[in-house]
Amino acid sequence: MGLAPFLRPVPTLNMRKLLQLILALTIVSSPQGRAETVMLTSLEWPPYSGEELPNQGTAIEVARAAFQAAGHTLLVDFFPWSRTIATVQTSENHIGYLPEYKFDTDVFVMSAPIGISTVGFAERRSAPVHWDNLDDLSMVTVGVVQDYANTPDLDARIAAGSIQVSEAITDSQNLLKLAAGRVDLVVIDPEVLAYLCDHNPRVRAISDQLQMNPKTLATQTLHVAFENTEAGRRWLAIFNEALAGIEIPGAREASPQQ
Numbered sequence: 001m002g003l004a005p006f007l008r009p010v011p012t013l014n015m016r017k018l019l020q021l022i023l024a025l026t027i028v029s030s031p032q033g034r035a036e037t038v039m040l041t042s043l044e045w046p047p048y049s050g051e052e053l054p055n056q057g058t059a060i061e062v063a064r065a066a067f068q069a070a071g072h073t074l075l076v077d078f079f080p081w082s083r084t085i086a087t088v089q090t091s092e093n094h095i096g097y098l099p100e101y102k103f104d105t106d107v108f109v110m111s112a113p114i115g116i117s118t119v120g121f122a123e124r125r126s127a128p129v130h131w132d133n134l135d136d137l138s139m140v141t142v143g144v145v146q147d148y149a150n151t152p153d154l155d156a157r158i159a160a161g162s163i164q165v166s167e168a169i170t171d172s173q174n175l176l177k178l179a180a181g182r183v184d185l186v187v188i189d190p191e192v193l194a195y196l197c198d199h200n201p202r203v204r205a206i207s208d209q210l211q212m213n214p215k216t217l218a219t220q221t222l223h224v225a226f227e228n229t230e231a232g233r234r235w236l237a238i239f240n241e242a243l244a245g246i247e248i249p250g251a252r253e254a255s256p257q258q
Helices: 015-029 058-069 081-090 152-160 171-179 190-199 201-205 230-243
Strands: 037-042 073-078 094-101 108-110 115-124 141-145 164-168 185-188 210-212 218-227
Touching (some): 037 058, 037 081, 058 094, 081 094, 094 108, 094 230, 108 230, 115 171, 171 185, 171 190, 171 201, 171 210, 185 190, 190 201, 190 210
Parallel strands (some): 037 073, 141 185
Antiparallel strands (some): 094 218, 108 218, 115 210, 115 218
């Protein structure tokens, strides 16, 4: 006769498999191994970021891939640029924002690069601007987006009042002002200009009047800006470690400012 069902021997794990199982359970149950949801803020800056873009934009796609590689989920809330930063500073839920150029700050800590952005000027085809250095722009009006970081040299001249600027809330508003002759140049990434000319109806209507100035200001890397707090620095370390395993074409390259 066989053993009663409740007396049948139970298969046992060998010691090596048992130790592997214990280790796996320890990792899953530890704070470092627990899957978490990370919340960041961003803006509508196609093709790099945008709520309705495929994968919410190229920069966010890279960031999401890095968080997924680390076992975490990324959620992004979109705001106008000024609120993108302010929300992180006042919210208990958001730990940072993206994408951002690298700049000196004690409030945020910057991730390794997640992409690159060329900074240049859009101009009217009928009124091209010839310049060799930023000092040559003292007689023109430059359109900038409110609270955007441009390049350190340009921003220093704007702050000193040596370059006259006109602010707008968005890149598309700036381009409309440029076509209307209210500014002479607009600071913009050529990829952003191309996207808006193709996809924004109002910009598309005046796109034949616009072109990029052939001289660029700089090529700058894009980053996730984490809060400079214990939690922010923890996520920075997690993010950078995962990001190191992701290939980002050109993201380590940056050109000097003009």
